[in-house]
Amino acid sequence: GENVEQHPSTLSVQEGDSAVIKCTYSDSASNYFPWYKQELGKGPQLIIDIRSNVGEKKDQRIAVTLNKTAKHFSLHITETQPEDSAVYFCAAPDPTTDSWGKLQFGAGTQVVVTP
Amino acid sequence: DAGVTQSPTHLIKTRGQHVTLRCSPISGHKSVSWYQQVLGQGPQFIFQYYEKEERGRGNFPDRFSARQFPNYSSELNVNALLLGDSALYLCASSLEVVGGALDTGELFFGEGSRLTVL
Numbered sequence: 223g224e225n226v227e228q229h230p231s232t233l234s235v236q237e238g239d240s241a242v243i244k245c246t247y248s249d250s251a252s253n254y255f256p257w258y259k260q261e262l263g264k265g266p267q268l269i270i271d272i273r274s275n276v277g278e279k280k281d282q283r284i285a286v287t288l289n290k291t292a293k294h295f296s297l298h299i300t301e302t303q304p305e306d307s308a309v310y311f312c313a314a315p316d317p318t319t320d321s322w323g324k325l326q327f328g329a330g331t332q333v334v335v336t337p
Numbered sequence: 338d339a340g341v342t343q344s345p346t347h348l349i350k351t352r353g354q355h356v357t358l359r360c361s362p363i364s365g366h367k368s369v370s371w372y373q374q375v376l377g378q379g380p381q382f383i384f385q386y387y388e389k390e391e392r393g394r395g396n397f398p399d400r401f402s403a404r405q406f407p408n409y410s411s412e413l414n415v416n417a418l419l420l421g422d423s424a425l426y427l428c429a430s431s432l433e434v435v436g437g438a439l440d441t442g443e444l445f446f447g448e449g450s451r452l453t454v455l
Contacts, residue, residue: 228379256443265341265427265446266380311379323370323431323444324393327379 228328241299245312341447358413362430369411372427425449
């Protein structure tokens with residue numbers, strides 16, 4: 223099955239600075255890479271995703287880049303704000319199953335934005 | 338429109354007991370997936386159900402079971418609870434995806450059911 227590794231585990235940034243979180247995956251057949259944001263006491267919320275036919279996708283202050291050759295993808299948050307403080311998870315589907323509801327998640331990155 | 342709803346939000350059980358968790362998907366979604374999230378870790382896949390049939394199962398013991406009803410809502414059952422079953426149990430719904438895992442679509446998660454086993 224798919225194995226997803228995520229770094230760093232914690233990230234502290236000053237408000238207004240950028241934050242970058244990196245993930246690697248093991249199965250070259252994976253072609254869908256979502257990022258989820260989880261606030262304290264809540265369920266994960268999809269913030270951006272990318273498919274393997276593109277190398278970069280942007281949505282306002284959030285962007286995701288994908289390098290299929292190196293099998294890694296990254297989340298970039300620019301002009302960080304205190305409300306960006308949360309745990310962020312990357313994920314990838316398990317291509318060895320036909321269960322499209324099965325995602326393999328990274329261990330998560332705790333992002334703290336200090337004013 | 339209502340999102341994914343889960344009940345109960347919190348519950349406390351003792352070792353050896355049984356628990357039933359419930360999930361209602363987003364209207365129009367026919368697929369429900371269950372995940373276990375232990376504190377400080379990412380969610381771990383337990384089951385996926387689509388059109389009342391099991392489509393995938395994660396690496397969990399037979400004490401874990403689930404079912405999906407004709408209205409696409411779902412129940413997760415856990416028997417003979419262990420201390421290690423304490424976790425946030427998440428339900429996610431999604432649209433039908435043609436082509437299987439390689440055409441994975443967006444999963445919409447509920448707020449979860451926090452289970453504490455004493």
